[in-house]
Amino acid sequence: MTGLSNATLHTLPPEVITPAYDRKSVSAGxxxxxxxxxxxxxxxxYADHLLKRSGQMDWGILGIGIRHGRREEARAxxxxKQDGLFTLTEFAPDDTSTVRAVGSIVHYVSCVGGYEPIIAHLADPAIRIVSxxxxxxxxxxxxxxxxxxDDPFIADDLKRDVPESAFGLVTEALRRRRESGAGPFTVLSCDNLQHNGRVAQTAFCGFAEARDASLGAWIRQNVSFPxxxxxxxxxxxxxxxxxxLDKxxxxxxxxxxxxxxxTQxxxxxxxxxxxxxxxxxGVQMTDNVEPYEQVKLRMLNAGHSVLAFSGLxxxxxxxxxxxxxxxxxSLLENFLNDDVTPLLSPPSDVNLSAYAALVLRRFRNHAVGDQLERIAxxxxxxxxxxLGQTVRELLGAGRDTHREAxxxxxxxxxxxxxxxxxxxVEISEPTATDEQLALFKDDNLLAVLELPIFEGWETGNHQTFRxxxxxxxxxxxxxxxxxxxASL
Structure with missing residues (x-):
């Protein structure tokens, strides 16, 4: 097999799609x-596709790793060794596949080398988006x-001269950019959160305001959080x-x-x-992400959870x-079509019945074979x-919730x-305490419904659901x- 680096790109098997641009001419934006x-x-x-286009060569990616550990050391x-290159294999449900060498990550900086270099890179005026x-x-x-x-990790990071959290690193970089006149950058959350831009603004501005009130105010006024x-x-x-994959x-x-x-x-x-x-x-630009977000979170992601826990x-x-x-x-189809679909107001270009069918098609892709424990x-x-909003709305409307229960x-x-x-079954719960996890073994089978994660679900007021x-x-x-x- 051929190794992967800039020097070997031209020697890769002909079936492997290689970058259609000169990586030496790409800079990170x-x-x-x-x-x-x-x-x-x-x-x-998406960035790899962008770099093929005229005038887009300054939108390469600077990868940043901020979590210490063996995994980060190996990734760095x-x-x-591979000059930022990696292969991506895309599998279709009909058993066909496409392999490409993705070249958009043109540089990688890791906390293995300390956090100061990360801040310096983020403070570079060439960086205009931090995702x-x-x-x-x-x-x-x-x-x-x-x-x-007041979280111990955040409280400690606020005291550090050189911070180590994403919030601290971005805040310090923005402070330097404000002082140098380089100006702000956009902070773009790509995590599965409702209103992830708003959540990101709360987190980053909250950290900045705790560190320096005037800097926090400047970030609120100048930084975009789409x-x-x-x-x-x-x-x-x-x-x-x-x-x-390599074979x-x-x-x-x-x-x-x-x-x-x-992909979407x-x-x-x-x-x-x-x-x-x-x-x-192929990116859909809009002034209102929420309707798309609701469809995806409450159908695809919730469907994944339904599948994961029942499957496990x-x-x-x-x-x-x-x-x-x-x-x-059958459980999944009924959940999507009977429970969730009637509650949603989709964007004009989304048909919910077709979306539900697409979810099932995607889940049937045996070549992908995602791990249920990872999803759970x-x-x-x-x-x-x-799942929380769906349960709350179903209960509020007096509708059946036996599938959710x-x-x-x-x-x-x-x-x-x-x-x-x-x-x-091994399910990782990084945000749960030992006391919370102990409730799952409590003789009172309803005890877990008192966990803080159920706040706002209204399950406590519905005896039938409980x-x-x-x-x-x-x-x-x-x-x-x-x-x-089988009895469902």
């Missing part, structure tokens, strides 16, 4: 914090919409995946990534320091496996965003660490998930 699989399969690909070393994927729970904004300056909706399924990559591509890539063939990006057109020609490469309870571990179960598919993880952050019962049982067949939730948890243990889901 976008800095991205959190260069994980999703970013590389989504935003980096891989980016160094980020730091996970849904990574913004330190509580249920009341306030930035948690909302955006991102959509593409890009599973985590195991060592076995690396071997499989298929013929490229010895240290960090290949793969995804489905579907909708962005609020609000950029304080200019932007590339996003619309020329049935003993499955991958999306395509769970989609082979007729009872789970961080549910303390995800469930309020993906069942899914949450599956979630509660999965959090105990076992599926319905006795197999081990009784259905308790009954499903009990039945999952006594009758088994197969019998329970």
């Amino acid at each position: 976008i800095a991205h914090i959190g260069v994980g699989n999703f970013h590389r399969a989504h935003q980096a690909l 070393e891989a980016f160094r 980020l994927t730091i996970t849904e729970g990574g913004y330190y904004v509580d249920g009341d919409g306030k930035f948690q300056i 909302s955006c909706m991102v959509d593409r399924i890009a599973p985590s990559v195991t060592n076995e995946d690396i071997e499989r 298929a591509s013929g490229v010895a890539d240290l960090m290949p990534v793969y995804s489905e063939d579907f 990006w909708v962005i609020e057109d609000k950029f304080c320091a200019g932007r590339p020609e996003f619309e020329a490469v 309870m049935m003993g499955y571990r991958k999306v395509d496996e769970a989609m082979g179960d007729a009872h789970i598919v 993880s961080d549910s303390f952050s995800k469930l309020p965003v993906f 069942f899914v949450l019962a599956c979630w509660a049982e999965c959090e105990r660490g076992r599926d319905g067949k006795g197999g081990s 009784e259905a939730f308790r009954r499903y948890r009990s039945d999952l243990r006594e009758k088994g998930p197969a019998q329970v889901i």
